[in-house]
Amino acid sequence: xxxxNQFDKELEELKISLIHMGDMVIKHINEGFQSxxxxxxxxxxxxIEKDKLVNEQEYKIEKECMRIILREQPVAKDLRLITAxxxxxxxxxxxxxxxxxxxxxxxxxENTHHHFETKQAGLITKACxxxxxQALESFVNNDIELAYEVIREDDIxxxxxxxxxxxxxxxxxxxxxxxxxxxxxxxxAKYxxxxxxxxVNIAEWVIFSITGEHKKLNPI
Amino acid sequence: xxxxxxxxxxxxxLHYGTKQALFDIAMxxxxxxxxxxxxxxxxxxSTLLRSLNRMNDLIDNCHVDGLVQYxxxxxxxxxxxxxxxxxxxxxxFQKPNPFPMSIFDNIAYGPRCQGVKDKxxxxxxxxxxxxxxxxxxxxKDRLKEAATSLSGGQQQRxxxxxxxxxxxxxxxxxxxxxxxxxxxxxxxxxxxQELKKDxxxxxxxxxMQQAARISDNTAFFLxxxxxxxxxxxxxxxxxxxxxxxxxxxxxxx
Numbered sequence: 118x119x120x121x122n123q124f125d126k127e128l129e130e131l132k133i134s135l136i137h138m139g140d141m142v143i144k145h146i147n148e149g150f151q152s153x154x155x156x157x158x159x160x161x162x163x164x165i166e167k168d169k170l171v172n173e174q175e176y177k178i179e180k181e182c183m184r185i186i187l188r189e190q191p192v193a194k195d196l197r198l199i200t201a202x203x204x205x206x207x208x209x210x211x212x213x214x215x216x217x218x219x220x221x222x223x224x225x226x227e228n229t230h231h232h233f234e235t236k237q238a239g240l241i242t243k244a245c246x247x248x249x250x251q252a253l254e255s256f257v258n259n260d261i262e263l264a265y266e267v268i269r270e271d272d273i274x275x276x277x278x279x280x281x282x283x284x285x286x287x288x289x290x291x292x293x294x295x296x297x298x299x300x301x302x303x304x305x306a307k308y309x310x311x312x313x314x315x316x317v318n319i320a321e322w323v324i325f326s327i328t329g330e331h332k333k334l335n336p337i
Numbered sequence: 338x339x340x341x342x343x344x345x346x347x348x349x350x351l352h353y354g355t356k357q358a359l360f361d362i363a364m365x366x367x368x369x370x371x372x373x374x375x376x377x378x379x380x381x382x383s384t385l386l387r388s389l390n391r392m393n394d395l396i397d398n399c400h401v402d403g404l405v406q407y408x409x410x411x412x413x414x415x416x417x418x419x420x421x422x423x424x425x426x427x428x429x430f431q432k433p434n435p436f437p438m439s440i441f442d443n444i445a446y447g448p449r450c451q452g453v454k455d456k457x458x459x460x461x462x463x464x465x466x467x468x469x470x471x472x473x474x475x476x477k478d479r480l481k482e483a484a485t486s487l488s489g490g491q492q493q494r495x496x497x498x499x500x501x502x503x504x505x506x507x508x509x510x511x512x513x514x515x516x517x518x519x520x521x522x523x524x525x526x527x528x529x530q531e532l533k534k535d536x537x538x539x540x541x542x543x544x545m546q547q548a549a550r551i552s553d554n555t556a557f558f559l560x561x562x563x564x565x566x567x568x569x570x571x572x573x574x575x576x577x578x579x580x581x582x583x584x585x586x587x588x589x590x
Binding site for chain 1: 545549573574582585586587588
């Protein structure tokens with residue numbers, strides 16, 4: 118029997134809010150990349166506008182965390198959980214920003230000629246979305262193994278980035294890519310690579326929440 | 338880390354009649370630090386506190402086994418000087434308990450019992466004790482007034498002053514702020530931080546935030562057993578035992 122049913126309920130709701138924020142940014146990444154592939158500037162514009170909702174969700178969760186700290190004065194695993202949530206929403210918010218950044222590239226490219234496709238660009242997007250989704254899943258299920266897997270998956274994203282970079286460099290050498298397009302594509306790839314890093318941060322906070330140890334300070 | 342310990346407790350078992358209140362307690366109390374004892378009612382924390390200056394001797398059927406060493410001496414040895422122990426290990430209780438006499442006489446009581454008669458010396462002891470217990474400015478013009486005329490928070494600081502007047506090395510505090518309002522509590526907590534420079538403090542508290550705020554080490558007791566004893570920051574951020582976690586996060590029951 119526990120005497121903190123209300124508190125437990127609030128923590129569950131906090132997790133649900135976080136998942137909701139995660140779902141929003143995953144959707145924005147996918148749509149942002151889609152807008153880039155299809156040069157759909159109206160889709161891109163809508164994502165830039167929807168980023169406000171991500172920011173609002175961050176603010177809402179932040180307020181909720183502060184309210185819980187004030188009312189419940191959490192300690193031990195509860196304190197770690199709230200701390201982790203406060204840090205994770207910063208990473209999610211930055212991921213949302215990068216989804217908007219990718220969408221901005223789409224709008225910039227409206228007047229460029231784009232006849233260059235790399236398989237890796239689709240793969241890196243998928244890998245990033247998977248990392249975020251798994252990082253959040255590991256948090257909700259207290260699944261430390263899954264969190265470590267997310268950290269390992271960052272190498273895959275980094276490899277895709279390298280492959281894209283090489284492909285674009287080759288295309289530039291053979292003049293088979295529009296110069297502006299090449300630059301924008303590299304920026305999109307870099308944003309996606311950064312998104313992978315933020316997913317790693319989230320996974321590291323999950324590990325902190327479960328163990329009290331921060332992986333960056335205690336590398337395995 | 339090398340810290341000097343004032344108390345060394347080894348295999349301490351304590352019975353009240355047939356009921357065992359403490360089971361195989363082993364712990365050290367480091368010098369010039371604040372050590373908090375926490376746990377639910379009846380867990381043995383106050384019993385342990387009282388065993389440090391043999392206050393349990395006053396309970397008829399209390400029986401103590403094991404070793405409690407104060408500065409390397411076994412305080413339960415039959416030749417140990419208990420009066421001297423209680424001079425060096427003072428105590429402050431849950432409810433302020435001023436003697437029914439003036440503020441001055443409350444503090445001078447202990448030193449007078451020890452034979453201090455010189456007025457000037459007594460004045461100095463009383464003033465120092467009041468300054469060190471952060472009460473002097475509030476009472477300096479009314480030292481002849483009854484101690485019972487003070488507010489609850491002032492009375493508790495007077496009790497701390499009374500303990501300090503004996504120049505103890507350790508001050509045991511049994512829930513010293515549980516009867517006080519938040520402002521008086523904050524003053525006592527601040528005072529404890531000051532006092533630890535000169536004294537070793539062991540405090541029993543039910544207020545977990547208080548333990549987290551003011552103590553260096555925290556010991557968690559449950560049903561007479563010492564479950565976990567560690568640095569306070571660690572206990573409240575990363576306790577290693579599930580029972581500790583359940584208790585401090587309020588999921589114990």
